[in-house]
Amino acid sequence: MTSRNVSRFWEWGKKIICVGRNYADHAKELNNAVPTEPVLFLKTPSAYLTEGSPILIPKYSNSVHHEIELGVVIGKGGTAIPQSSAMQHVAGYALCLDMTARDVQNDCKSKGLPWTLAKAFNTSCPVSEFIPKERIPDPGNVTIWLKVNDQMRQNGCTSQMIFSIPFLISYISEIITLEEWDLILTGTPKGVSAVQVHDELHAGIDDVVSMTFTVGRL
Ligand SMILES: O=C(O)/C=C/C(=O)CC(=O)C(=O)O
Numbered sequence: 001m002t003s004r005n006v007s008r009f010w011e012w013g014k015k016i017i018c019v020g021r022n023y024a025d026h027a028k029e030l031n032n033a034v035p036t037e038p039v040l041f042l043k044t045p046s047a048y049l050t051e052g053s054p055i056l057i058p059k060y061s062n063s064v065h066h067e068i069e070l071g072v073v074i075g076k077g078g079t080a081i082p083q084s085s086a087m088q089h090v091a092g093y094a095l096c097l098d099m100t101a102r103d104v105q106n107d108c109k110s111k112g113l114p115w116t117l118a119k120a121f122n123t124s125c126p127v128s129e130f131i132p133k134e135r136i137p138d139p140g141n142v143t144i145w146l147k148v149n150d151q152m153r154q155n156g157c158t159s160q161m162i163f164s165i166p167f168l169i170s171y172i173s174e175i176i177t178l179e180e181w182d183l184i185l186t187g188t189p190k191g192v193s194a195v196q197v198h199d200e201l202h203a204g205i206d207d208v209v210s211m212t213f214t215v216g217r218l
């Protein structure tokens with residue numbers, strides 16, 4: 001790692017690489033087949049949002065969904081990283097929201113168009129504080145949860161992931177060179193639903209970290 005402060009990884013943010021349909025229960029709730037290879041898409045660094053600022057629903061959407069996800073922060077870059085050494089490339093983790101304009105995504109899917117408008121809008125990637133890797137010794141077995149206005153909406157264990165974190169790092173780095181400060185969103189468990197203006201989203205990873213965001217509109 002360079003001497004820049006990893007705890008503010010979003011300030012140096014490079015790519016945000018997202019994995020979709022990585023939990024069978026979520027793939028099924030949206031009537032998608034369970035994938036046999038990871039589904040990848042990207043967000044840009046302008047999607048980053050930290051606590052204290054609101055998630056902004058874009059003007060062109062009437063149905064933005066929450067997707068709670070474990071984020072993996074890359075500490076050491078690489079290309080074609082073997083699974084066996086993949087975890088050595090991890091600096092730590094962050095709890096993340098993959099905010100998704102579901103109505104726009106459905107429209108893109110029906111037209112065979114890319115998901116950029118649905119997934120990569122400004123504020124579409126709220127993140128928690130940085131979590132050093134030592135604080136999550138087994139990232140493949142933690143609970144991620146999300147409440148909207150105090151009601152539990154998502155509560156899943158990362159053990160339900162179809163593709164593990166070492167597999168994803170290896171798979172992605174074969175296609176896209178990973179750099180330090182890149183962030184990988186590892187997919188969401190079931191329970192996604194639309195948010196409304198003034199909603200409060202409160203989320204956590206076990207007792208490791210929690211975060212709160214409110215919702216506004218552009
Ligand atoms: O295929 C769909 O209808 C939706 C897929 C997603 O939004 C995938 C994810 O972002 C995810 O599973 O986390």
Ligand SMILES: [Mg+2]
Nearest residue numbers: 067098187188
């Ligand atoms: Mg997602």
